[in-house]
Amino acid sequence: MAAIAQNSVVTITYNLSVTDDEQQKVLVETADAEAPMVFLFGHSGLPEEFEKQLDGKNPGDSFSFSLTPEQGYGDYDEQAVVQIPKDVFLVDGKLDDEMLQPGNYLPMADNEGHHMQAKVIEVGDEQVTMDFNHPLAGMVMHFDGQVADVRPATAEELAHGHVHGEGGHHH
Known part of the structure; x- marks a missing residue:
């Protein structure tokens, strides 16, 4: 079983909540087993801290972490x-x-x-x-989820910089 590392294809399920003006967590996005998030680790364009929090995790591992605006999509401009x-x-x-x-x-x-x-x-x-701000700019993001799958990326996926096949890009 492979752990998440550079050039891995990672499949995760999660709930994303943000902190609202009253400092309450509000659910804004869910990636479930029917529609998981699949990305090429190290080439995803996701915030660096997001990937850092998942680095080394194995299929079945749970995760729970928060990103400040500085760690995520910056302050609202x-x-x-x-x-x-x-x-x-x-x-x-x-x-x-x-x-x-x-x-x-x-x-x-x-x-x-x-x-x-x-x-x-x-x-x-x-x-x-x-x-033109990112929709999550200026927000504290809270991720709670699980690693569903990890596999090595194919040479073609690495050359193209994105995942192919199930949950990925189709040419």
Whole structure:
């Protein structure tokens, strides 16, 4: 049985809670046995401290840890809330009103072609207010879960930088 280490394919189940303004834990995400989280350890893009907490664990091991904003997705940045001209969202000269609903996350790209997600905050007559902060920025995250499986990554997975097959990427 393999322990979690660099270049392992890791399958976990967990509950993710965040601390709200009243310092209460609020469940925001669950990865269960039907839809576990599967990732390539050391190449996941997940916070470094998240992976550090799982390093060396074996299938069947439980985990429970918290990450501060600094260990997770950083503090909430007011500068990441921006006004974008409404015409940027035109598709074939038309505005998709269903897409531009407050609360929706939209795929966006910056001038250099870097892809990111942004949340629609407000739709005005001329501008759309978008929030480019990570949804978990500024939050203390609490993870409680179990390691379901660990296996060595294939050469193809390592070359591509992501998991293939069950729970992973399909080409």
